[in-house]
Amino acid sequence: MTDEPPQQTLQSFHDALMAHPLIRELWHHFPENMFLVRVEEDGHFTVEAANPAQLDIVGRECLGQPLSAFMPAASAEAIYARYRECVARDKPIRYEEHAAFFDEHGNEQYGYWLTLIVPLHNAADDPQRVTHLFGIAQNVTELHQARDALERHNQALEARVEQRTAELQHANRELTLLNGQLEEMATRDFLTGCYNRRHIEALGQREIDRARRYGISLSVLMIDLDAFKQVNDTQGHAAGDAVLKRVAASLQDALRDSDLLGRFGGDEFLILLPESGSDDARATAERLQQRARELAAVSISVGIATLRPDDDSLDSLAARADQQLLAAKREHHREASG
Structure with a gap:
């Protein structure tokens, strides 16, 4: 890990992007969220870079900050657990997460993401040490909302079917009873009750x-x-x-x-x-x-x-x-x- 201060590190990463036009184009125009997280020696994580798609969600204030600076503690800790797992395994991991974050007005927002994080090594003194995590997160909030809406719709349909089934069963019982009464009337003498x-x-x-x-x-x-x-x-x-x-x-x-x-x-x-x-x-x-x-x-x-x-x-x-x-x-x- 470099000893450069956070702002200098951010600038170094930005300069590296500017030096590679194709990577720069990819970084700026990729539709999904991309981010680079620095693994601190004390076990914490700091956002070092985020592409425009990511910044549109959490804002530029996230740069150089830990997740807890722009996310509720519970969401930040859940993501930290994934980061620690990736560092410990030193292998890419994929997962789906439900996280909350603060928008530019400080309001708490919720979303769902399919996330891939990849461990990177950038320490000259220890090539095996994970120094950064590179992540790509696909926002699937609308898909979840659609699924939730479909689930609610299906539950409503099931409830309606159950209600209609119960009504039909009740009607069938009534019809069976009525048919039995009609058959009884057709075979019984109305006065004495014995067979006609x-x-x-x-x-x-x-x-x-x-x-x-x-x-x-x-x-x-x-x-x-x-x-x-x-x-x-x-x-x-x-x-x-x-x-x-x-x-x-x-x-x-x-x-x-x-x-x-x-x-x-x-x-x-x-x-x-x-x-x-x-x-x-x-x-x-x-x-x-x-x-x-x-x-x-x-x-x-x-x-x-x-x-x-x-x-x-x-x-x-x-x-x-x-x-x-x-x-x-x-x-x-x-x-x-x-």
């Missing part, structure tokens, strides 16, 4: 096909409320509706989970009893009559039909059960008259 006739007939055909496929039994119960017309005539249709709902609830309460209850029309109900023969069906009919009396205070008549080889549809089963129901009602009427 159209759906119980479809279920009946399904159970017949299943019984034939697996060789299992199937029975059908046709149920009618006794003296229901009298309830409507004497107490009104609202009372009749209430009786129908109570009877439907009592029937459902007495059935197995696999049994299927449907309102066949008026005060008639049809029940499908999968895997039930005639004996099981009669036992179920008796249980239903008892529950109707206990829970609904209503007497019901029941007709029973069990699947036969010649039954090709629910109609034939239901017709036989209906005949049995009429016979049961006639018997019930004779008993009541007697």
Whole structure:
């Protein structure tokens, strides 16, 4: 390292530039920041030269000064750490830095740079000692700002997508619920809540096909409320509706989970009893009559039909059960008259 005072050293470097036209042109017109930092014997660093691009950012007051003279302490120390690393390794290093500096008005500014620093040796007494660091720094502040803006935009888009996805999922859940409600309305009797006739007939055909496929039994119960017309005539249709709902609830309460209850029309109900023969069906009919009396205070008549080889549809089963129901009602009427 030379013993010349800082100003003389600066002048010597300036004179060297002036002596080489091509280097001078490069120094003055290179668009990126170029600088020369002197490595002091006490481990500090002093800016010895800076090209116009660098001076436009930090000003001429940086020349002959340590970084701390024109940068906040934290930024200066971060850069010093890089300088010390370069000196210790005695090899060029590249890095990206985020640094703050004071502009010509003393206001603190921030920026991002991609920097390359190269160790130089200019000591006659010790050719291996690093005396200077030459640096080139590309200002990428606008690129970082653009990236930050893009990141914020992407985050906003992601938030919007998440919101729209949540809204869509909510709409799909609402639609699924609505479809379920519509399906329920399409298959259920609005008054009693059990299956309507159209759906119980479809279920009946399904159970017949299943019984034939697996060789299992199937029975059908046709149920009618006794003296229901009298309830409507004497107490009104609202009372009749209430009786129908109570009877439907009592029937459902007495059935197995696999049994299927449907309102066949008026005060008639049809029940499908999968895997039930005639004996099981009669036992179920008796249980239903008892529950109707206990829970609904209503007497019901029941007709029973069990699947036969010649039954090709629910109609034939239901017709036989209906005949049995009429016979049961006639018997019930004779008993009541007697």
